Amino acid sequence: MVKICCIGAGYVGGPTMAVIALKCPDIEVVVVDISKPRIEAWNSDTLPIYEPGLDDVVKQCRGRNLFFSTDVEKHVAEADIIFVSVNTPTKTRGLGAGKAADLTYWESAARMIADVSKSDKIVVEKSTVPVKTAEAIEKILTHNSKGINYQILSNPEFLAEGTAIEDLFKPDRVLIGGRETPEGRKAVQVLKDVYAHWVPEDRILTTNLWSAELSKLAANAFLAQRISSVNAISALCEATGANVSEVAYAVGKDTRIGPKFLNASVGFGGSCFQKDILNLVYICECNGLPEVANYWKQVIRINDYQKSRFVNRVVASMFNTVAGKKIAVLGFAFKKDTGDTRETPAIDVCKGLLGDKAQISIYDPQVTEDQIQRDLAMNKFDWDHPMHLQPTSPTAIKQVSCVWDAYEATKGAHGVCILTEWDEFKTLDYQKIFDNMQKPAFVFDGRNIVDPEKLREIGFIVYSIGKPLDA
Ligand code: NAD
Structure with a gap:
């Protein structure tokens, strides 16, 4: 054997x-x-x-x-x-x-x-x-x-x-x-x-060692690049009145491009994309290829930009401050169907909101309170400025609570941020949520999973990524 x-x-x-x-x-x-x-x-x-x-x-x-x-x-x-x-x-x-x-x-x-x-x-x-x-x-x-x-x-x-x-x-x-x-x-x-x-045999590819090693880094870089590409377009959509879902659909219909991995969002996360691109950047620099390194760096810069753009939108929409306001965060994992929170955009969004002194109530079906507290307490390494670590204040962490129900998280909240595309968030009773929130009630959909028009009919002020804004 x-x-x-x-x-x-x-x-x-x-x-x-x-x-x-x-x-x-x-x-x-x-x-x-x-x-x-x-x-x-x-x-x-x-x-x-x-x-x-x-x-x-x-x-x-x-x-x-x-x-x-x-x-x-x-x-x-x-x-x-x-x-x-x-x-x-x-x-x-x-x-x-x-x-x-x-x-x-x-x-x-x-x-x-x-x-x-x-x-x-x-x-x-x-x-x-x-x-x-x-x-x-x-x-x-x-x-x-x-x-x-x-x-x-x-x-x-x-x-x-x-x-x-x-x-x-x-x-x-x-x-x-x-x-x-x-x-x-x-x-x-x-x-x-x-x-x-x-x-099947035709799906087993054999190559030399270096091609196999590099293919993995290249594959993750290409995947992340697609997300940053559509996210970059989403910012332009918001500035011009175009709708990123319509643009992505039209672009993806080109068989040379294809429809997958073109969902605009608050940004990519997970333990791999950023780490593997940084790795690729380093290898390029070590091999005397600074222009190639800069090309890939931009994929991460756009991702960071997308996360900060989201936080800025939340704060700006809520009359330029979230201090003392309750923000419900729905979803903390970096994507649905996992409990993994490594490099999740939710960390950056929560830290950004805590920086403006928000009170945050988080619900994720697979992530524990310990995990969230640990993630938020951890110093995030700043890859662009490796000598600087972002400080995390223990008092800010106290402004975070974790609950086991989306309705509990949103009760009395001024705003809701959807940060993970869990299926259950698509079918919540948003009327009930609206009734129990402070008014005006805001929804910031970082995954574009809810129908903004339906929520507007209920009375919410809605921000979706790359879509026309409320007047
Ligand atoms: P992980 O952190 O979940 O698991 C790694 C495990 O290795 C840990 O449990 C750790 O205790 C153990 N370990 C470390 N040193 C050890 C040692 N000397 N002896 C025995 N055990 C040891 O990591 P992961 O997400 O499974 O990723 C592993 C690798 O696969 C990484 O290189 C990652 O980039 C790559 N990868 C990850 C994914 C993903 O989706 N997570 C996908 C493809 C590739």
């Missing part, structure tokens, strides 16, 4: 390995992590992450050929294929701070693999890493090899949170990069055979 070990039981390691275990009953899959609470949660009825369909998959194969363990070294030593799916955040200090990927976790995983391995291994980069990382990993492993042969593959993950299981069941493509040597090709084939259990 082939044995797989995955280092890192996070948003990627957990779901990807669960699906491999489900689809490959002939393979034993062990997911290991240094975090005891995370592994305990994977072994319990309450998984550490919320992802539609995940519970089902885990229930079907946990204890059969899927295991979660903190015994990292034992399972790494026993595995034939080791996926490394550890976090690769943006560096916050030292060389490249604010842009470069922090590969500390990766390097320590590689050194541990070298320490404990007693047989040949295929080591798979599952984390998103800078192009050429495989070269560094190879150095660490071969200089400590004790005669063991290591083949490094790049197999970046393209799943999106909220649809991870669907994406893993039917991936647009699986990308495998390897060395163009006989051993490298053999290793690529071993991994191809794993995916061939359920992925």
Whole structure:
């Protein structure tokens, strides 16, 4: 039986390995992590992450050929294929701070693999890493090899949170990069055979190592760029009376452009887009390509601009101050169907409103109060000015309350900000909400999920992104 070990039981390691275990009953899959609470949660009825369909998959194969363990070294030593799916955040200090990927976790995983391995291994980069990382990993492993042969593959993950299981069941493509040597090709084939259990052959792409590593960064940069493009147009729509939904529809009808990922919003979030673009920017700068770096930087600048534009709109609409006013925030996760709040635009919006002394009441169906308090208390790293950290005042945090119901959050509020596109926010009883709010009652729809005309009929003053404003 082939044995797989995955280092890192996070948003990627957990779901990807669960699906491999489900689809490959002939393979034993062990997911290991240094975090005891995370592994305990994977072994319990309450998984550490919320992802539609995940519970089902885990229930079907946990204890059969899927295991979660903190015994990292034992399972790494026993595995034939080791996926490394550890976090690769943006560096916050030292060389490249604010842009470069922090590969500390990766390097320590590689050194541990070298320490404990007693047989040949295929080591798979599952984390998103800078192009050429495989070269560094190879150095660490071969200089400590004790005669063991290591083949490094790049197999970046393209799943999106909220649809991870669907994406893993039917991936647009699986990308495998390897060395163009006989051993490298053999290793690529071993991994191809794993995916061939359920992925059609024409969807499994093989490339050289550097193409695979760079493709992941490029894919995220392109996705984020689409959001920033439509958001940039949304600002122009508001200035001119055009409607961004109509413009996006007309633009997306061009088959060369396509309709997906053209929803204007308060901005993109999540642990990947900003981090991966910053990583790309850093790589460009290191390779003497400042103009290319500037091009990609602009995608993040527009995203920051969109978030501050939203906050300014809220404050300006509410007679230039939200001091002492209650603002209900509906949605804190960076997108629907996940409890993940990493880099969520809600953090910046809440911080902006707190800066003007608003009282904020937050409701999100999957995000806990602890998580929100922690996110708001955290210093946000300013990538554009790496020497400055945004200060967070503990008194401001006291102006935030978290509730478990949208009606509770909006009761007595002066304004409502919709920051996550949860389906349940589309079907709330807005008449009831209006009746219980201060007047005039404002709705600021940061995801364009409610019909502004219907809300106006009720009596709300409505701001939607990129749409004609109330007179
Ligand atoms: P995560 O923070 O949820 O999980 C990483 C896990 O690795 C953590 O549980 C951590 O405890 C563990 N870990 C770190 N060092 C370890 C070590 N030495 N030994 C054992 N465990 C260790 O991160 P994630 O969201 O799963 O992302 C992982 C990687 O995948 C990142 O590079 C990310 O950019 C990439 N990625 C993420 C997504 C996504 O949607 N989250 C999608 C595609 C790719």
